[in-house]
Amino acid sequence: LAAAYTILLNGGPGLDAVVAAITVMENSGMFNAGLGGVLQLDGVQRLDASLMEGKELKAGAVAGLEGFRNPIQAARRVMDTSHVLMTNIGGRRIAQGLARLPKPSKASLEKLKKLLLREKEITSLYRKYFSTVGAVALDKSGNLAAGTSTGGTYAMLPGRVGDSPIIGAGTYAENATGAVSCTGAGEYILRRALAKETCMLMEGGTPATASRRALK
Numbered sequence: 001l002a003a004a005y006t007i008l009l010n011g012g013p014g015l016d017a018v019v020a021a022i023t024v025m026e027n028s029g030m031f032n033a034g035l036g037g038v039l040q041l042d043g044v045q046r047l048d049a050s051l052m053e054g055k056e057l058k059a060g061a062v063a064g065l066e067g068f069r070n071p072i073q074a075a076r077r078v079m080d081t082s083h084v085l086m087t088n089i090g091g092r093r094i095a096q097g098l099a100r101l102p103k104p105s106k107a108s109l110e111k112l113k114k115l116l117l118r119e120k121e122i123t124s125l126y127r128k129y130f131s132t133v134g135a136v137a138l139d140k141s142g143n144l145a146a147g148t149s150t151g152g153t154y155a156m157l158p159g160r161v162g163d164s165p166i167i168g169a170g171t172y173a174e175n176a177t178g179a180v181s182c183t184g185a186g187e188y189i190l191r192r193a194l195a196k197e198t199c200m201l202m203e204g205g206t207p208a209t210a211s212r213r214a215l216k
């Protein structure tokens with residue numbers, strides 16, 4: 001909050017505030033995002049992030065990014081191209097020069113080993129752990145922005161992508177309505193395009209009532 005709020009107080013864009021807040025959380029290693037992103041079942045961290053601003057509806061996202069600590073910054077770079085979503089080689093190229101991820105820690109490899117021993121229960125384990133990070137901001141010019149960053153879910157098959165890098169599902173921002181970042185089981189959020197649905201419900205209600213109706 002402090003990193004983001006300083007930017008907003010100085011009249012900076014909401015988009016920069018969202019990137020700053022999420023970068024702090026990605027660097028902390030305390031969340032399932034960036035440094036702390038969970039391993040997929042083959043032992044690799046593949047990170048997802050997305051970002052959107054509400055004035056011109058510009059958006060950027062990366063899915064399954066390997067080797068970089070701040071996927072939200074890679075998403076910011078994608079926003080400056082003519083594309084919205086990059087995977088694999090395109091994502092890695094665009095992230096060139098950003099901070100690298102260290103090899104997974106012994107502790108996270110141990111955790112994965114234990115998890116693999118319980119392979120039969122993976123579907124139920126999957127639902128237990130969510131700690132994706134997100135931020136929304138409103139700047140002095142009245143522009144909204146939203147962003148989301150995640151390592152995915154606990155116990156996921158290699159190559160799985162959830163809602164977080166999908167504009168309209170995990171992230172949405174539009175000045176006329178609102179800004180939304182989602183967390184939870186991505187497969188359900190994707191099917192409802194929940195971030196956009198919540199935004200649309202805000203046309204006639206508060207963020208709280210819109211969220212409640214969207215979840216219902």
Ligand code: ASP
Pocket residue numbers: 032129130131132150151152153161162163164182183184185186187
């Ligand atoms: N929504 C994320 C995903 O499905 C997980 C989370 O929110 O923790 O990848």
